[in-house]
Amino acid sequence: MHIYIHIPFCESKCPYCAFGSHSDQFAITKEYFKALTKEIKNIKFNDKISTIFIGGGTPSSVDARLYDEIFEYLRPNLNNDCEITSEANPNSANLKWLNHMRELGVNRLSLGAQSFNEKKLKFLGRIHNSKRVFKAVEDAKIAGFKNINVDIMYGTKLDTKALISSEIQALKELEITHISAYSLMLESEFSSKISYQKDSPILAKYLINSLENIGFNQYEISNFGQICKHNLSYWQGDDYYGFGAYAVGTIGLKRYKGATNLKNYIANPFKKSIEKLSLEDKRSERVFLGLRSIIGVSLSDLSSNMQKTAEILIKERKLILKNGRIYNPNFLLADEIYLYLSQP
Template identity: 35%
Template sequence: MPKAVYVHIPFCEQICHYCDFNKVFLKGQPVDEYVAACEQEMQATVAQFPFEEIETVYVGGGTPSALSANQLEKLLGSINDIFRPKGEFTIEINPGNAEDEKLDVMKAAGINRLSIGVQAFQEDLLQKIGRTHNENDIYDTIARARKFGLDNISIDLMFGLPHQSIEMFTETLQKAVELDVPHFSAYSLKVEEKTIFHQLFRKGKLQLPTEDDEVAMYDLLINTLINSGYNHYEISNFGKLGFESKHNLTYWNNEEYYGIGAGAHGYVNGFRYANVGPIKKYISLVETKGLSKMENHKVTDNERIEEEMFLGLRKIEGVSVSQFMERYQKSPYDIFGKEIDQLNEQKLLNITKERISLTRKGLFVANEVFEKFLL
């Protein structure tokens, strides 16, 4: 039974060159109708699959803070009325587009965690990746958020970006740590299809750091944040004690969650589903049917076992052997004994009686490790 909700807001005032999430330019879009459709989908989803208690909500995008204050108030009010969340309530915002009026609405609606898309501190680099904010917008947005008591802040950073040097990433980390926020998510660039960067890459016009430099950036990230008092609790995530992302742990713990909105994914009653992406099609389907599922896949036992391993191994603490046995009536060693032994010999896994986790060496080749657990 789901204890978490993800709500997708696909509208953006600017399309970032690396982003492959479901998104559209805000101008001219039926935003009010979309917000109303999200409320209808929430109601229909809960009617079909009731919940006992919602522990986390995450409003992502796109750019949720691109909505007007009135639209945000309507959306967040619907979430509160239908799901009555009890714990972590996160919304993504961009530096420079979360005015005081919007922050006031967020605070009044019970938002208690902000995820801010900083990515980098060098303004030339921000322009090259399609961001519209500048360095001062970062400081201003965080200061104003704290003024409203919104001090549980997570910052997104990126490395392995075009034209990004190790020295630039060092500077970004230094400035980020000085902000003294309780959480960081930091991701290496993956050139995804249907993005501006992919078009440039195909034309040979995307100047990326070398693989060695990208590895050095990840090593620098880990060392800098650990030495600054952050707990490295997931491959790409670092938090001060008690500030780990409870919502994202839902995914890594292979637990169920509702997905609301165009292009959103969910996992309910043993089925993983995806909503249609086009905005008008989403609205039309919800208005006529209440739901807008494009895909609805029954997760097989083998798929659940695979996901338990590669999602669990994303966490630094790794996979719980006892939880695995409780869920599947077998231990990981019964199913993957040979693979675990091989990875252990290669010093890519730490093995204890209760846990299987990646070593520091394993973190740098995580995807190769995960592939070993496909049945």
């Protein structure tokens, strides 16, 4: 079993970000955690938990002790090798917070750096400088974290090959295990505030090659290095609980989402909006996600029409067939290949 826990608080709201997070709701963090703890404690886990991901928002923006009761409840249900990730912002991931999370059992840290270039950080509206990212990684190592991810973003109008090379150099110096590199995506209402380079496949390819050259193998369109088991479980279509406001969970053919208003969530953490999935929805998700990652797609998930189209792409070496599964050697083309396979 897999668990996602959402922390909807951030020290400041970045203008590009559409995640469920608030910078003006810290007054209700205690009530939020009370509701969150109640929601989690309502579940009797039949299967052992193999991954937990605490995401946000910014999990490090709140006192680490607020997580104590949740871990106390979850601990007896954890697999011995349970991967427990927490996201964090370099600004708030201080040694005290990191030490406490490590003591609770968190064994993977995911830091949102976004860039190491001061101009780009300002452009993105970030509240930390690049030195702070180095300090947070150093502190995470002191606290005992061995599995550390850093998120960066590319595709802003400031990005050039030279800027990307400097980001890669900084990432190399950090000596971490994983890098998530996201191409900047903007919801339309934010587009006027930040401009970005739409469709810059040359820069994307350059970034991917550079990351591979410093030893981070790409295993999904945005992910490189030591595989994150939690993400892998999403892409495989496994069941997972989603706890908290905004959190999405999927159990069988039921996908549900927590309230997107914090006061409503606190009033009733069990109220979810529910989407019924069909077997066809699950199948097409497996195809779509499999093409974006090393998971690949089972031929049995393809309709006979799709299998015929896949054969053409296999001949053209745009897809690779191995043991009844097809694999996409260029994740940047995943969306196009999916559309091509799906045509009637």
